[in-house]
Amino acid sequence: MKELKYPFDVEYLIKNKKKIKRELLNKEGLIEKNIAILGGSTTSEIKNMLEIFLLNYGIKPTFYESEYNKYYEDAVFGNEELDNFKPDIIYIHTTNRNIMNYPTIVDDEDTINQMLETEYKKLEQIWEKLQEKFGAVIIQNNFEYPYYRLLGNKDVSDMHGRINFINRLNDKIYSYINNHNNIFINDINYLSSCYGLDKWANQFYWHMYKYALEVPAIPYLAFNIANIIKSIYGKNKKAFVLDLDNTLWGGIVGDDGVENLAIGPEVPSGQVYAEFQEYIKAHKNLGIILNVNSKNEHENAIAGLNHPAGILKPDDFIIIKANWNPKHMNIKDIAEELNLGADSFVFVDDNPAERHIVEETYEGIGVPEIDVPENYIRIIDHNGYFEMTNFSKEDIKKNELYKDNAKRSQMMATFENYDDYLKSLKMKAEISSFKPIYLERISQLSNKSNQFNLTTKRYSLADIEHVANSENYIKIYGKLEDIFGDNGVISVVIGHIKGKELHIDLWIMSCRVLKRNMEYAMMDELMRRAKEENITTVYGYYYPTLKNKMVKNFYEDQGFTLISEDDKGNKFYKQDVESYKNKNNVIEVEE
């Protein structure tokens, strides 16, 4: 439900929670869970808010709520009602109001350590008793900071300070949690700092109603607890589905061109997108699958993702849908291809209209209301889509399976020879004379290819247009697709015709498709076209640069004959068209 996403309209939630609850109860397939709230302060509104956030996640809670500040008694001494309730989850809502022993300036170190132990043991006793009795999952608050500092700045560094004491106490809680299963931290220390501690600790609510946080902060608390619970029950999101233009970079790649996109360190708007890409990319290691859903020519999308200053590269994505289909239709395809439900996706798009239709189409899909780029990370992050309660090493491995490169090398190991492997990739190439929609990409490739580039001749878009429209050139581009996806336009060859001679002015290929025999497929096609044009001899040139050593012996490898080499290493070759034999036998070529 739209209203239950971060950031919240707190006023609306407080006023309409009953209405919201009624609506959510109509949802189908709710799973029922018993949740006990053991509070050290008033919890009524926490329960109400938690209920609607959980319903929104498809979890229907039945609550047990301890009497006011009876969390310790309920847990340690038991209570018939709680015993009969059989909780699945026990939430312990303690706050710094529940710390009984704080150090004072006159206490010595032993006394303070003793206090710390006393406060900690009280909690440990609660957890052990509850585990022993119920075997339920426990969610424990850490402690938030006090809203005043008796020792000023020293409060944090000196053992007599309350902030220092709370940090030490929290550390003890964490080390217990890190060494035990079925107990999770609810980080109210972080929540209160995001919210603003002075507001969070608004004392009006404590003195009036014994709420340890102000009531308008409760949706944030309840949402955080609900995120932990939904994660425990396997309802985390699993994949990002990302728009490109003005989402992963500033500008529109199809209109502005790759070189004009805002991404990278030069300008503030480029920095913000680069940082956002970093944030998204970091999710890969957490086992989150990245996908693209963009209204774009596929080539443009790939070109944008290959922007040298970009952090995310085409290989980071499992599925790239860059086409002109409606986005919600692409999501259906992505879901089918990944064999995941659309409700496990987080769809990130700067366009509110796209967000709206996707949200209306797929119940439960995560659609963060991102506004300006500098807020993207915060808004996505604070929605808690990927709460890591059950994170394990297996998650990392699981994601490896999705990774193309890992797949490729795994496959390689099982093949007798490299040709067999290449054949298994089911590569399909489109090799054809220049077409208008690719001219930008072709010009771009000629300007940024340095390694697999025989002559390092650069072509502006106007140059490429000239070549495209002239009869005096054979000019072909190659696109390569395999079982792992489409690589887009990755190779370009331009040769000028001089009577019965063809001179190869430009030969470039993207390093992404090295060692795939694409260069043979390109040469076969070049020779076929040369023959059509009644050319008898093709001449090749290699001009060395600092970066193109990898193609030093390119023409030798292609079977050309070396005619001359000067002292700078410039080499000049020729090849008879008549005696040329096709070399590609692993790529299926179409025009």
Add this chain to the structure above:
Amino acid sequence: MKREEIFERLNNVFRDVFDDESITVSEKTTSADIEDWDSLEHINLIVAVEQEFGIKFNMGEVTTMKNVGEMVNIIESRVK
């Protein structure tokens, strides 16, 4: 803001908070007149009223308010 207008807006807040479209508040309305108006709902009501009118009640005001009329008095004195 006129007293009638405050009442009208207040009435909507009451209806939302208690999820009851039949509620009509008057000067003399107290918690005894509305079924769900207990101390726990009272806090939600206060928060909702504060947000509706963009004001903050202080503790003294909340503890001494005796009926809706007194609440309106305070609101009236805050919003001009």
